[in-house]
Amino acid sequence: MSRKIRDAFDSVKADEQMKEKTKETLIAQLDSCSKRRFYQRPVFYRTLAGALLLVLVFAGSMRAYEIKAEAAYITMEGPVEIGLSVNGKETVISAEGLNEDGESIISQVDVTGMHYQEALQAIMETDSYQECQGDKAKVKVSCHDDEQEADMQQSANEACHSYGQQYREHHSREHDTETEGHREKHSGQGNGKHDEKSRGDQSEESQENQQSSHSSGDSDYENTEHGHRNGHHGE
Amino acid sequence: MMTKWDINVIVEEYADTITRICYSYGKNYDDTQDIMQNVFLKLMRANPEFDSKEHEKAWIIRVTINECKDFLKNIFRRHTSLEEAQEIPIEEKEDLSYIREAVLKLPDKYKSVIYLFYYEGYTAVEIAGILHKKENTVYTWMNRARQMLKDMVGGDVE
Numbered sequence: 466m467s468r469k470i471r472d473a474f475d476s477v478k479a480d481e482q483m484k485e486k487t488k489e490t491l492i493a494q495l496d497s498c499s500k501r502r503f504y505q506r507p508v509f510y511r512t513l514a515g516a517l518l519l520v521l522v523f524a525g526s527m528r529a530y531e532i533k534a535e536a537a538y539i540t541m542e543g544p545v546e547i548g549l550s551v552n553g554k555e556t557v558i559s560a561e562g563l564n565e566d567g568e569s570i571i572s573q574v575d576v577t578g579m580h581y582q583e584a585l586q587a588i589m590e591t592d593s594y595q596e597c598q599g600d601k602a603k604v605k606v607s608c609h610d611d612e613q614e615a616d617m618q619q620s621a622n623e624a625c626h627s628y629g630q631q632y633r634e635h636h637s638r639e640h641d642t643e644t645e646g647h648r649e650k651h652s653g654q655g656n657g658k659h660d661e662k663s664r665g666d667q668s669e670e671s672q673e674n675q676q677s678s679h680s681s682g683d684s685d686y687e688n689t690e691h692g693h694r695n696g697h698h699g700e
Numbered sequence: 701m702m703t704k705w706d707i708n709v710i711v712e713e714y715a716d717t718i719t720r721i722c723y724s725y726g727k728n729y730d731d732t733q734d735i736m737q738n739v740f741l742k743l744m745r746a747n748p749e750f751d752s753k754e755h756e757k758a759w760i761i762r763v764t765i766n767e768c769k770d771f772l773k774n775i776f777r778r779h780t781s782l783e784e785a786q787e788i789p790i791e792e793k794e795d796l797s798y799i800r801e802a803v804l805k806l807p808d809k810y811k812s813v814i815y816l817f818y819y820e821g822y823t824a825v826e827i828a829g830i831l832h833k834k835e836n837t838v839y840t841w842m843n844r845a846r847q848m849l850k851d852m853v854g855g856d857v858e
Contacts, residue, residue: 466849466853467818469796469799470799470803470814470818470819471818471819472796473796473797473799473800473803474720474723474724474800474803474815474818474819475819476796477716477719477720477723477800478716478719478720479715479716479718479719479732479736483715483719483729483732483733483736484711484712484715486733487711487715487733487736487737487740488707488708488711490737491707491711491737491740491741491744492704492707494741494744495702495703495704495707495744
C-alpha cells in the first residue's frame with residue numbers, strides 16, 4: 466500500500482506550462498524590485514531618518530555647548546572684586562566673589578542667567594557695592610574673540626560711567642538734603658538753647674547784680690565772659 | 701537577493717512537491733499555480749538562510765500547506781467557477797486514482813501526515829516539526845488516517 470500511495474502521488478506533477486508561467490511571474494517581480502527607485506526602498510528612509518537624527522543631536526549638543534561653555538570672563542575690579550563667567554549668548558553662567566566684599570554681594574544678588582549688562586547693573590545697584598566702591602567702578606572683560614571683547618568692554622565701560630554719574634548725582638542730592646536738614650536742625654536747636662540759656666543767664670545776672678555792691682573786679686570779668694558767650698551764641 | 705538562475709533552479713526543484721501538496725488538498729490547476737507563485741514569492745521576499753537542503757524543503761512544504769489552508773478562506777476571490785476549473789493533469793501507467801481519491805477524502809490534517817510519511821518519507825518526529833504539532837498527535841493522526849484508508853481501499857496500509 467505504501468508503494469501504491471507513493472506511485473499514486475508520483476504521477477502528480479507540475480506541467481511545463483505551469484513552471485514557465487511561475488518563472489515568468491517571479492522574474493517580472495524580481496525586475497520590478499530591482500527597478501524600484503532608491504527613495505522607494507525602506508533603506509532610503511532609514512538612512513534619511515538616521516541622518517536627520519544625527520543633525521538634531523549635533524545641533525542640540527552645539528546649543529548645549531553654547532549655553533554651558535564660557536566665552537568671556539568679566540572682572541569687576543576695585544575694593545569690591547567679582548568675577549562673572551559669560552557664555553556665547555552673553556548670559557552670566559556663574560558668578561564668584563573674588564574677595565570678601567565680592568562674596569558678600571554675590572550672596573545677596575543672584576545674577577546667574579541674566580544678560581551681563583543687567584548683571585553688572587544689578588550688582589552696582591546694591592548698597593554694599595556702592596558703600597565699598599564709591600563712585601569709581603571698574604570692569605575688565607576677557608574674551609577669546611577680540612571683536613566681542615571690545616564690544617563687551619565698551620558696554621561695561623558705559624555701565625561704569627553711568628554708575629559713576631548716578632552715584633555722584635545721588636550723593637550730591639543726598640548731601641544737599643543732609644546739609645539743609647542739618648542747618649534747619651542746628652538753627653532750631655540753637656535758638657531754643659540760646660533762649661533757655663539766656664533766660665538762665667539773665668536770672669544769674671540779676672542775682673549777681675544784686676550782689677554787685679559787695680563784689681570785686683571778678684564779677685566784671687564774669688559779666689564780660691558771659692557777655693562774650695552770649696555774643697558767641699548769638700552768632 | 702535571488703537571481704534569475706536561482707529562480708529557475710528552485711522552481712524546477714520544488715514545483716512538483718508543491719503541486720502534489722496542492723493536489724492532496726483538492727486544488728485545481730489555477731489554484732495550484734497561484735499557490736506555487738505565492739510560495740516562491742514568499743521565499744524570494746523572506747530570503748531565509750537554510751542550514752541544509754532538507755531544511756529548505758521542509759520550509760517550502762510548511763509554507764505550501766499554510767497557503768493551501770489559507771486559500772480556502774479566500775475562495776470567494778476565485779475568478780473561475782468550480783465547473784470551469786481545470787484539473788491537474790495526471791499521466792500514469794497504472795490507474796491509481798482510487799488511492800488518490802481515498803487520500804483526498806481524508807480530513808486535511810490526516811492527508812498532510814499521510815503524504816509526508818508515505819511520499820516524502822519523513823518520520824513522525826520530522827512531521828511533528830514541519831506541522832508544529834506534538835509527536836504523539838502525529839502518531840494519533842497517522843493511525844486514524846491508516847484506519848480510514850484501510851476502510852476505504854482495503855488491504856494493508858503499513
